[in-house]
Amino acid sequence: MSIQEELTATIADLVQPGKGILAADESTPTIAKRFKAVGVESTEGKRREYRSIIFSTPDLGKYISGVILYEETLEQLSLEDVAMPKLLASQGIVPGIKVDKGKGPLVNAPGDEITYGLDGLESRLEEYKKLGARFAKWRDVFHISDTLPSRQAVKANAEVLARYAAVCQSMGIVPIVEPEVLIDGHHSIERAGEVSEAVLREVFKALYRHHVDLETIVLKPSMVTPGKESPSASPEQVAEHTLMIFRRAVPAAVPGIFFLSGGQTPAEATVNLNAINSMGYHPWELSFSYGRALQEPAQQAWAGDLANADKAQAALHKRARLNGLARSGDYSP
Numbered sequence: 106m107s108i109q110e111e112l113t114a115t116i117a118d119l120v121q122p123g124k125g126i127l128a129a130d131e132s133t134p135t136i137a138k139r140f141k142a143v144g145v146e147s148t149e150g151k152r153r154e155y156r157s158i159i160f161s162t163p164d165l166g167k168y169i170s171g172v173i174l175y176e177e178t179l180e181q182l183s184l185e186d187v188a189m190p191k192l193l194a195s196q197g198i199v200p201g202i203k204v205d206k207g208k209g210p211l212v213n214a215p216g217d218e219i220t221y222g223l224d225g226l227e228s229r230l231e232e233y234k235k236l237g238a239r240f241a242k243w244r245d246v247f248h249i250s251d252t253l254p255s256r257q258a259v260k261a262n263a264e265v266l267a268r269y270a271a272v273c274q275s276m277g278i279v280p281i282v283e284p285e286v287l288i289d290g291h292h293s294i295e296r297a298g299e300v301s302e303a304v305l306r307e308v309f310k311a312l313y314r315h316h317v318d319l320e321t322i323v324l325k326p327s328m329v330t331p332g333k334e335s336p337s338a339s340p341e342q343v344a345e346h347t348l349m350i351f352r353r354a355v356p357a358a359v360p361g362i363f364f365l366s367g368g369q370t371p372a373e374a375t376v377n378l379n380a381i382n383s384m385g386y387h388p389w390e391l392s393f394s395y396g397r398a399l400q401e402p403a404q405q406a407w408a409g410d411l412a413n414a415d416k417a418q419a420a421l422h423k424r425a426r427l428n429g430l431a432r433s434g435d436y437s438p
């Protein structure tokens with residue numbers, strides 16, 4: 106298969122009706138936070154147990170087309186001693202990998218951050234591909250205040266995101282392009298829209314500059330919502346603002362927009378996606394690439410005890426199924 110054929114085949118497998126992506130790529134410090142919330146100490150063994158349980162959920166492939174993994178998981182064996190990417194592939198699910206190296210302060214831009222990880226990216230991707238990864242993820246982060254993000258942060262982050270995407274495509278790996286506009290703060294939905302539009306426009310300018318093929322990326326953005334400290338908006342308001350901004354800033358050539366949940370509750374993330382898919386014409390597939398909104402109930406049900414495996418799987422199955430319905434606006438609470 107040529108590189109182009111590989112990219113096209115992976116997009117076809119990822120962007121399917123009724124399906125979305127499960128983001129299970131929490132870094133070691135992040136998964137420790139999630140486990141702590143359900144009273145579990147994060148050890149390599151516990152991470153392996155938990156992820157092995159959720160990836161073995163019966164029928165997961167009916168609603169989930171891809172799973173994003175963290176490096177450790179890509180190399181781990183399931184509880185039945187099957188390589189995790191192989192376990193996913195046996196469910197008809199495409200394995201993917203988070204490749205950015207986290208973020209830190211952007212120098213001379215107080216309050217803004219920049220994502221690391223371009224150095225050595227090609228050789229890491231080569232290894233990941235051998236282990237079964239067919240797509241990758243890179244996350245940029247933008248903070249909102251009256252003055253943030255700075256122009257400098259918007260441009261610098263768009264540039265690294267585009268360079269990452271270009272490298273991935275040159276190796277036959279589909280890039281998930283994730284510019285996350287954070288929900289933290291007390292801003293209005295209008296302010297979130299303004300920032301999202303500026304970020305998306307800059308990201309697509311950078312992708313064009315780096316000759317990234319828009320037909321073989323997946324965009325993973327935040328929905329346009331008010332800040333977490335502000336009164337919440339109705340699903341219809343979220344859908345209206347999100348679609349207005351995306352129609353302006355995202356080319357129709359992009360096959361799929363797979364939203365992150367970004368701190369929305371599992372129920373909110375489902376009703377908001379449902380409202381977005383219920384509203385008017387849109388040229389892209391609108392789906393989910395949720396981490397917390399898919400996994401929180403499963404983590405609570407598991408609570409670190411293998412005996413709760415069935416309950417954890419049932420909890421994940423339920424969220425995946427409901428978001429699968431929201432994918433076509435067919436969810437009703």
Ligand code: 13P
Nearest residue numbers: 128365366367395396397
């Ligand atoms: P959340 O849905 O929990 O925001 O996670 C998605 C993700 O992959 C963030 O990078």
